[in-house]
Amino acid sequence: MxxxxxxxxxxxxxxxxxxxxxxxxxxxxxxxxxxxxxxxxxxxxxxxxxxxxxxxxxxxxxxxxxxxxxxxxxxxxxxxxxxxxxxxxxxxxxxxxxxxxxxxxxxxxxxxxxxxxxxxxxxxxxxxxxxxxxxxxxxxxxxxxxxxxxxxxxxxxxxxxxxxxxxxxxxxLVGMVLLITATGTGQISTLVDRAQSGMDTGGVIVSAVILILVGAISKSALMPFHFWLPGAxxxxxxxxxxxxxxxxxxxxxxLVLRLAPGYNNIPGWSEVLLTLGLLTMFIGGWQALKQTDLKLLLAFGTVSQLGFLTTMASFGTPDITKAALGLLIAHALFKSCLFLCVGIIDHRAGTRDLTKLSGGWKAFPVVAVCATIAAASMAGLPPLLGFAAKEAAYSTLLSSPDKASVIGFIGIMIGSILTVAYSARFVWGAFSTKPGVDDIARRDEKLTLVVSPLILTALTLALGPGVGLLDGYFSAWTSGLPAVAEGDGHYHLALWHGLEPALAFTAVTIAAGLALFIFRRPFAKVQATLPSGLDFHELYRMLIGWMEALALWVTARTQRGSLPFYQGVVYLVLVAGVGLAIISNDTWNITFRLWDTPLDLIVAAVLVIVAIGATRAKKRFTAVVVTGISGYAMVAYFAFVGAPDLALTQVLVETITIVVFVLVLRRLPARIGESTGRLTPAWRAIIGGAVGITVMLVVLIAAGVRVADPISVDFGELAYELGHGTNIVNVTLVDIRAWDTMGEISVLVAAGTGIAGLIFVRGREGHLHRFERKKDGTEAAGRIRFQPVAEDVVDLHHTGRGEGLSQKRASWLIAGRTLAPRNRSIILEVTARLIFHAVIVFSVYLLFAGHNDPGGGFAGGLVAGLALVVRYLAGGKYELAEAAPFTPSGMLGTGLTTAILTVIGGWIWGDTVFDAVYLEGDLPLLGHLSFGTSTFFDIGVYLIVVGLMLDILRSLGAEVDLHQERDEAALTNRIHDNVNFSENMGATAEHRAVSEIIDRVNELDVDNGAEGGRL
Structure with missing residues (x-):
């Protein structure tokens, strides 16, 4: 279910x-x-x-x-x-x-x-x-x-x-972890049985159970957490x-009912629940009598009733638990009915203020009858279920000889008097005719709206006389609970038990509650004169305010917006923490192995050279390119050691990383400015060297102190025998260590969403703007209106055929109609058009071939992402919209959903999550094929990577393009307002003049990168 x-x-x-x-x-x-x-x-x-x-x-x-x-x-x-x-x-x-x-x-x-x-x-x-x-x-x-x-x-x-x-x-959660750790099991029924038999005792058990009770108390809105319920x-x-x-x-x-049979005797159980339950019952009832909003009145009444239920549930004995179950059912019926009735009143009258409601009996009689019966059950009036349940509570508490039962009885009786008073206040406020207040206009009550309150009211009425039916079901549960006194467990729920003390106390409760309602004005004055006590809602707001202030204070001193500062903190902590651990350890056991093959020396030399070059670079683009060379050097190393999957993935990641850097660099000065910080280049070199030495020592020491076999020793056999694949890397990702991959793709989704959130500050549209084409091939009005850039047809050989030729000829990409000629590359457009679909097909091949050959969903997704990069670089944001007419969020969501469904599917077609099923057979032309459900997981990875790439291109590419266009437009307007163009200088010449100025501005740098520098 x-x-x-x-x-x-x-x-x-x-x-x-x-x-x-x-x-x-x-x-x-x-x-x-x-x-x-x-x-x-x-x-x-x-x-x-x-x-x-x-x-x-x-x-x-x-x-x-x-x-x-x-x-x-x-x-x-x-x-x-x-x-x-x-x-x-x-x-x-x-x-x-x-x-x-x-x-x-x-x-x-x-x-x-x-x-x-x-x-x-x-x-x-x-x-x-x-x-x-x-x-x-x-x-x-x-x-x-x-x-x-x-x-x-x-x-x-x-x-x-x-x-x-x-x-x-x-x-x-902390309590649950402690309990599982201490007992060795997390099965609730087993834990309760063990506790009943006295097997689990000690301080850890007590602490664990009390922590679990904190969760129960907060969820059921007990004091001091009760304030969230009225707000809700x-x-x-x-x-x-x-x-x-x-x-x-x-x-x-x-949860209290579930755990009480085993843990009701541990220290703190009764004291905590009894105290908080009675205080909550009293506070809720007291506040309910102050409310003029019917819904808030019911909310504080709910708080009061939850305290009542918690008090009864905490005992864990057969008779009292039976009464608690009766109260549980009764409260669910009458309180849900009352809330539904208030919703109807609010709809019909337009207000829930009881001082503005009048004539409710005439305006909606069916609702009035339902709400009155439900309120009477809440007050404990016969012959309703609420009466039978409350009398059962009185009887069972009076028959228990211990001190807790006596305290509980006194507190519950006081709280019940308040319950009768606010129940009467609800009926009076919602339905009575008040002098000086206009009556509510009567309208027909739709059956579909009142049928639910009617059914709940009927159950409240029927289960009062029929409470004995519930007694049989409740006894099946309470019969297994431990009795604390002779005769405990023999009580039976019934509407009439004869003349007994509980009936007398019930009559006193009802009379006192009605008297409190009748004298509501004097009582309201008493309430107004008494101090309101501790306002837990205000205390909550103060705590939240203090936390926000602390967060702002910490953020102001740590988040300075300086990347060198952040890096410096990370590096210093790394050197200080790990370095001290290395120095204090005497068993290094380092074994030096300088290289495996002479080719390693070539890679190492390249890495050293590019590292030095990156630190000496004066321009950002140079630093990016030089840093990229180090990544490609690692590609060569992976190839030398026989790791084609790592080499393929590294070359794809490195290429995409460079593209992303280039997209970002468009909005940054070309040159790297001089440092204005306190650290001199010498200190920076010392910190960098210390980090390098620390990391090197960690690697050497870790390799020398290994005492256990690597966990990957059996991966080859597992990949072939269980994963039905020969590519160990890919089978590991989608099968053997699929949990790791699940976490990684979740991070990718978060990264894509975060990038979009940072760039699309005000809002994120679902689709990029596209051009709609009519049937005749011309552009139609789509999501955006624009003036296409016409292509000039030049007659270089003076043949005369240039005249009359259409200026809207077919182009390889949509860039021909969206980009100015100065921003176009015909060679790139033609190349992008020729290779795009082939690259997409190749990415799909990598996706499905990765189980046995280099590739997989991650590599395939990166290749598809590179295809989108090429289309974007060739044609800009409109070309990207044509190449990917779907949303990044849709791709990310579809991919993650596919992966999750594959995870859950392991329960359906296997024994555990991630359990895969493989189907084998021979097909015409294709030959012998083996298909596993883990492929669907890889498809999810593929879609997530493509979605991430599209999010990056939309955010750092298309959206930055839009920002740049806005800046150019603003600069154009300023120049147009301040520069007098000659009359024969048309719009095209003006545009070219502005473009030349923008190009020259883009070549300028900020003076030394210093703060307050000028162009």
């Missing part, structure tokens, strides 16, 4: 684009299918031979990492909430959002992905797998809360929720109804 959610999230975007908001009806079928599947497993989970359903997907067996999914009673209960409420919220979305809602398709995909993450979280039985889903809900909730991107409040609330929950998640009400109402009532905030409660 987890895969079904993620699959639906992929198709959600095109589906919404096709069907509009009606697509939510179809998307609701996915969580509905999950609900039906969970219900279909009742006989297996609760039958006579009940056993959890377990599915084990190996991730990295060698490291003991696996994806273990386990559907037991607790997970089954949570899946009902995730899928059931999720389906209703999706139906609600179909009419909540207007047809023209911006970003609705994106919202649908993210919402479905969040549901998948939540579903995976509650069925994961491995700590690290649970953490992946945990953080997935954090990321997707950030995107959902910030759905209204144009609203600053939404962006700030989303960022606040992300920072708080991620901070808690990082603490949780900036999200659309369906998000609040799902994430903040039935799904995300329940993740922390679920």
């Amino acid at each position: 987890t895969g079904a959610f993620f699959g639906a999230s992929v198709i959600a975007y095109p589906l919404v684009r096709l069907l509009g908001r009606n697509a939510f009806f179809f998307l609701a079928l996915v969580p509905l299918a999950g609900l039906l599947w969970s219900l279909s497993t009742v006989s297996e989970i609760f039958g006579p031979a009940a056993q959890p359903l377990v599915e084990n997907l190996d991730w990295l067996p060698e490291l003991g990492l696996a994806g273990i999914f386990r559907l037991d009673v607790l997970s089954w209960i949570m899946t009902l909430l995730v899928t059931g409420v999720g389906a209703l919220v999706f139906v609600y979305c179909a009419r909540y959002f207007p047809p023209d809602e911006p970003g609705l398709a994106r919202f649908a995909g993210i919402f479905m992905a969040f549901a998948g993450m939540m579903y995976g979280l509650v069925v994961a039985d491995e700590l690290l797998m649970l953490y992946l889903f945990w953080e997935g809900t954090t990321v997707f909730s950030y995107l959902l809360i910030g759905h209204s991107q144009s609203r600053r409040r939404s962006r700030q609330a989303a960022l606040q929720a992300l920072i708080v929950t991620t901070a808690g998640g990082l603490a949780m 009400m900036a999200a659309p109402t369906p998000v609040s109804a799902y994430l903040h009532a039935a799904a995300m905030v329940k993740a922390g409660i679920y």
Whole structure:
């Protein structure tokens, strides 16, 4: 089912684009299918031979990492909430959002992905797998809360929720790693069983569990992290109804329920959860009574109820846990119903301010009935599910003899009084008729919008008298929990237990809460006179402010914009750190071997000469070329030692590097200026020499102290036997060490995106401007309007045939119509046209031949990139658009997606990720062929490299061209305004004059490169 959610999230975007908001009806079928599947497993989970359903997907067996999914009673209960409420919220979305809602398709995909993450979280039985889903809900909730991107409040609330929950998640990750390291297993069910039997004790276990609880506390918005939840009400109402009532905030409660049977007796467990739970319940209720925004009232009420749930879940005993499960179900039903009703009220009335709402009973009676019943369940009024669950909490706490239960009972009763008061305040504020306030106009209530609240209300009503049905399912979970007192485990949920103390305390709670509401004005005055206490939201803002100030202070002193300074810091740290380690080590064991063949001496001599030449170069272009020679010298060395793949890759990388340097140098002075820093050339030489000596010693020492065999000893056999290839380098990249390659291509994608982000500061268009052609071959109006540069036809031999010839003749490239003659090279245009397609075919050959011969996806992508470079150099940015009519981001995304799908596919056609399948057979003409799924991974690498090259050419090439054209245009305007051209000097002559001036300016240098220099 987890895969079904993620699959639906992929198709959600095109589906919404096709069907509009009606697509939510179809998307609701996915969580509905999950609900039906969970219900279909009742006989297996609760039958006579009940056993959890377990599915084990190996991730990295060698490291003991696996994806273990386990559907037991607790997970089954949570899946009902995730899928059931999720389906209703999706139906609600179909009419909540207007047809023209911006970003609705994106919202649908993210919402479905969040549901998948939540579903995976509650069925994961491995700590690290649970953490992946945990953080997935954090990321997707950030995107959902910030759905209204144009609203600053939404962006700030989303960022606040992300920072708080991620901070808690990082603490949780540390705790999980500690727990796995200390116990030797990450399987949650095994860990709980071991803890129950007393096998895992000690300070490390206690520290690990407390750190895990930090993550649970932050996710479930307990004090002091509670402030992010009210802020998250900036999200659309369906998000609040799902994430903040039935799904995300329940993740922390679920984790406490999951771990409590094993770890509830460790030091700090009860003290932390009981204290924070009761404080959160009280703070949330107190703040809810101050709110005038209905959604904020419910938000603080949710905070209060989460504290209530955490307090009950922390005990881990059978009876109290049963009451906690009842509260969990009741809260999900009534709170999601209330949020959905508030969304309808906001739509109809245009406000959520309870001081401006009047006549709600008449305006929307169906919504009023649903919300009133849900609020009554929240207050614990009979005969609703909330009443049965709250009375169960009172009864189980009163029957427990320990001190924690007594404290918990007192705190929960006080918090419940506040709950009754703000529940009454909600109903009064939303639906009562207020004097002096205009009544809301009545409009018809659409069934598609109110059907979800109606179903939730019906369940709240039905499960009150039918709470005994839930008791049977809950008992299947609580029967395995350790009892702490005689008789523990015999409590049963029921609507009527007779006249007992719990019923009396429930009556007192309801009466006190109603009295508090009736005397709300005096109570509000009391609230206003009392100090507000510590404002955790303001404290958060202060901490963020201090961190930003610290970051600015550090950045101002380290990021000076001076490349020599950055290099100097790196070099000095390298020499000081590594150098001291070398000096302090007495066992160097250096064995000198000056060369393998005499050819090595030639390469070494070239490297020394070009190194000296690079340091002596006065012009930037010279330094680049000389430095490039050192790269080509390494190509020769790789060829000498029999490494054709390395040689091929090096020559391609070196060529592209030089091209990139040249593109950048267009915007820099030709000469390298004199240093204005404090370091003299002598000091620079000393630092450079020290770095060189340090690196040389590291290499010599590392080669001399090796005691183990290299890991590559078996690569030849592995490549041939398992990878079905004879090119060890390529098979290593796409199969043996594919994880390394996955990380490297991720870096390439980040690099391409970073380059574009630095150059395209204000925005990044999807496509370069192209010329559209009509059927007759002439240019049509496309994305850009321009005046083609005409080619003059000159009659050199005075034959008279030059007259009347068309000035728009066919050209080899589009450069003939986009570049001025002075910027064109006919030889380069003809050559580019002739070799481009051949080079592309050659790159594809390298891609598929790389498994057995030199090549592969990386080399093939570089060759294709060089083909694009040639087209760009020959024809400029418009020619690049013709050669590559696709976006770099599309290529990068397609390549990375292809690689990731290949990784995940290993689970489908193999045993683990990256597991490849090879098909062999004989084909006519082609002969014997062997094709492996790892080829798809190599195709992904190929696409990413091509996308990176295109991003570089677009950014450092086409975009810099555009900047240069703007500068030339600005200079032209200035000269035109300040220079008086003669009347017989036409536009062409003026353009030539300006071009000559620009050419002369480009040849000038800044005076010595000094600060404040002039042309």
